Amino acid sequence: MKFKNSFPLIIILILALIPIVRWFFMDPLSLRFFDLNSTTTSFGQITGLLGMILFSINLILSNRSRFFDKIFSGLHIFYDHHKWIGAVSFCFLLFHPLFLVVKYITVSVNSAAMFLLPGTNFAITMGIIALGAMIVLLVITLYLKIKYHIWRFSHKFMVGVFVFAILHTLLISSDISRDMFLRYYIFIFAFIGLAMGAYRSFFRIFFNKDFEFKVVKVNILNNSVAEIEIEPVDRKIEFRSGQFIFIRFVGVGISSEPHPFSIASNTGDDNLKIVIKSLGDYTSTINKVIKGMVAKVEGPFGSFYENNNSVKKEIWIAGGVGITPFLSMARSLGNINHNIDLYYCLKNPSEAVLLKELNAISVSNTKFRVITWYSEEKGFINADIIEKGSNGLKDGVVYICGPLPFMRILQSQFISKGVDKDNIHFEEFNFL
Amino acid sequence: MKKLTGVSLFIFFCVVTAILTAGLVFYQNNKGSNLNTGLANQNKVKDITNLVSSGITTLDSIEVSKHNSISDCWIIVNNKVYDISNYASSHPGGTRNIADSCGKESTRSYDTKGGAGNSHSPSANTLLSKYYLGNLNQKISQNTLNQNVKNAKSSSGTNNSNTTVNNNSSNNTVAGITPPSGNIVLNTVEVSKHNTNADCWMIINNKIYNLSDYASAHPGGVQNITNFCGKEATQAFDTKGGRGNTHSSFANSLLAQYYIGDLNQTTSQNTLNQTIQNTQLNPPPINNRGNDDEGD
Structure with missing residues (x-):
């Protein structure tokens, strides 16, 4: 997983680390890491803080928008952030009770068991419910193969999990809950996260933003x-x-x-x-x-196509139904001053759609060529064929849209032919 | 990413399952040895029973139910019978909670502190063992029973300070044998032996305090006490662990009740036991038990 643009991630890391820095300066470190019990309790507090703040941020990042599309340089990158931050916060939250239980084990295993079970402490019970539900929902998300619309519905309930998490954080009594700065910081993020998560999961349709x-x-x-x-x-x-x-x-x-x-x-x-x-x-x-x-x-x-007349040559490669964005690009062509070659790759002619219209555009615009390629006749297309067909790849900008393996293979072929990675563009919604 | 969460989930479930199994299942099985008066005790009673044949009583639930008032209070916990008449007023959880159990099977109440949630501490378990009369449904001679009752009634809540109190503790005191007396120096080495939550001594301003079982009542949290059990704690006490404030005058007067001697003082074991017994009779204020202090 690579992030083209690491600026949003840096912001997120800073926001997550601010409470940790505050925590470090609240008490002398010698009291935090004195012995086994104090050390594990401190790690328990740190994981709780990080888990909570990252969960809040992740709810904010559940809300796709054109703004996020821009600053993350693509929605698939935006969702990549959401998945990774979700996973990391989940891991922190799993370790949170494990660290805290150590000091009970040193008294007795029975008291440790009592700590982990719902009981008279309401705040802890809220935390147990939150974590338990989170485990169920994330196991469904990460490891079970279920139908998309069922998964999507289940994932909305992360907002419910978060409500229990807020109750836990609000009501738990500890030295960190007594610090005003931390309380306000965590709660402001929590309520923003809750609002945005609830909006995206449940209430958005009522706002008629679409x-x-x-x-x-x-x-x-x-x-x-x-x-x-x-x-x-x-x-x-x-x-x-x-x-x-x-x-x-x-x-x-x-x-x-x-x-x-x-x-x-x-x-x-x-x-x-x-x-x-x-x-x-x-x-x-x-x-x-x-x-x-x-x-x-x-x-x-999305930002698949940046029509730029300073480009010397464009190569469009469409695989199957990946022709769709190129339809818009072809239909929207104005006067072009450089060659554009569209390679329309299919199994056989019966699969082609709107080929007549594309050919008509090609007729009226001599710099735009449509080259069909049927894999059942000639085998799979590759970068060599395209290089020959387009008189070399030098100064060319490549746009590819089709099935994922199709795009990946072509990309690696172009790179090994010396095409700059930045000059190869993919239609990203395949990644979503 | 799936690997990261997968590993974390795996560790989580292993640890939680281990703790729940050990803490709940095995605890049930080992409850007997936690309340251990020692198999030695049981054997001694059997030996005596064999020697003396007159007046056999069966310690069944009917017999126990006859002792159902606060001044004559027997309870059954985990198939053992205890006479806690002398203890009732010292009970940190209040006399009422004892009175409600007199004459009755009380295992569940004991294990859940009457439904409040947690089980009693190891030192409470050790304390209970001093009031042991015999096993449920055991046939016991009247003489032995009288002897055991006498011992129970003279037992006033002392945890012998030479016993290391933890889950595996076994009380070396056998019914009918008085603890050894001798001199003991209350130096830092001696104090350092009492370094657990359940057997917790602290040195503050050259005085030694027995804060056993106080930790969970501490408004500043359990950890701030347990971190200093067995240790010199003057600075920590004077600055609330580096936070800057001193403890209130109320806290100071509360602390005074746990005083058991001066640092490096020489005292006899008996005197020490008596003093410790006095500290046990001053249970900590219980108004903040079980609500907020878990979050540390």
Whole structure:
């Protein structure tokens, strides 16, 4: 996992470490790490503080937005942060009671067992419930293979876990809970996190922040692909070609969770077009989309395509339904002063969609070429073929969109041919 | 990432399972030895029973139920019968909690402090053993029983200071034998032997205090006491562990009640026992038991 831009992570680390620094200066260190009991208790306090603050921050980072898209340089990086911070805070919270129980073991194992079980101390009971529920939800998230929409619903309950965690933190009595700075710091973050987590998980739909659209056309392109055109009811979306949106259709037979789709339409149009291929649980319900259905849209996100006329050569490579962002990019082409070669890679001609339209664009724009490549005829495409077909890769900027292995293999081939990593762009929503 | 959480989860479950198993399951099984009066005791009683044949009493629940008032109070804990008549007023948990159990099977109450949650400390267990009369349903001769009752009634809550009090403690005192007397010097070496929560001596301003079992009542938290058991603690006491404040006059007068001697004073074991007995009769204020002090 690499972070292109480490600035947001640094901010997060600083925010998480501030309470720890404060904790270090609260009491003489000699009293904190005096012997086994005091040392383990101190680690127990540190893990509790870190776990709580990172959990709060993670709830803030559960709320995708165009702002976060920008500062994290991509939503998939944003979600990577969310996953890692979630995992790290979880580990801290698992060790929190383990460290604290040591001083009870030194009295008796029975008193240690009593400490770990719900009992008369309400604050501790709240903590036990929070951690127990957290374990259940995160085991589901990390280790169980369940349907996406079921997982998504279960994950909303992390907000509930957090409520118990807040009660624990609020009511527990310890020397750190008696420090005013720490109390305010932790609680401010906790309440911001709670608000943002509850908003994203439960209340967002009531705020009507999504753009409302209506389906005006369903264009069946072949027996598994459809192009859906939606018209804005009220506000329209400004987007750049190559960007994607989250759509949730409101209708019978389609589950209501949002899914990301690249925008396929011309940037000049108010109407949006998306292309959906029946691939999984959700997309196989596209046949339920009908004219007149309401579609709620969130976005746009992404920075796949930066149209830059100082570029000397562009190479677009589309694998299967990865043609979608290129549809928008092709439809939005104005006057271009450099060559753009689109390699449309498919198994066979029956899979091609909207090829006629692409060829028509190519006819009217001589610098734009469409090259089809059928793997059943000629085998899989590779960087050598593209290099030959495009007269070399020097000064070329490459854009790839398709299945993950397709993108990865091509990337490594281009890199070994000397193409700069920064000149190879991926459509990121495959990573989401 | 999955590896990191996987390892953490694994460690978590191993530790928690180990503690819960050891703390709950084995505790039930070992309760007998925690309240150990020693198999020696049991054997001695059996020997005496064999020698004396007149007036056999069975220590069954009916017999126990006859001793159901605060002035004549027998209880059954883990199949052993105890006469705690003399102890009732010293009980830190209050006399009422004793009175409610007189004449009755009291194992569960004892193990949960009457439902308040935790079990009694090891030193409480050792203390209880001094009031042992015999096993439940044991046939015991009247003579032996009388002797045991006499011992129980003369036992006034002393934990023999030469006993190391922890989970594995076994009380060396056998019913009917008086503890050895002799001189003892209250120096730092002697104090350092009493360095656990349940047997806790501290040196403050050249005086020695017996704070056994006080730790959990300490408003400043358990740890700040246990960190100094067996040690010189003047500075810590005067500065509340480096935080700057001195203890209140109330705290000082409370501390005085736990005084057992001056540093490097020579005293006899008997006198020491008597003094310690007095400190045991001054239970700490219990108004903050079991609510907030767990979070340290």
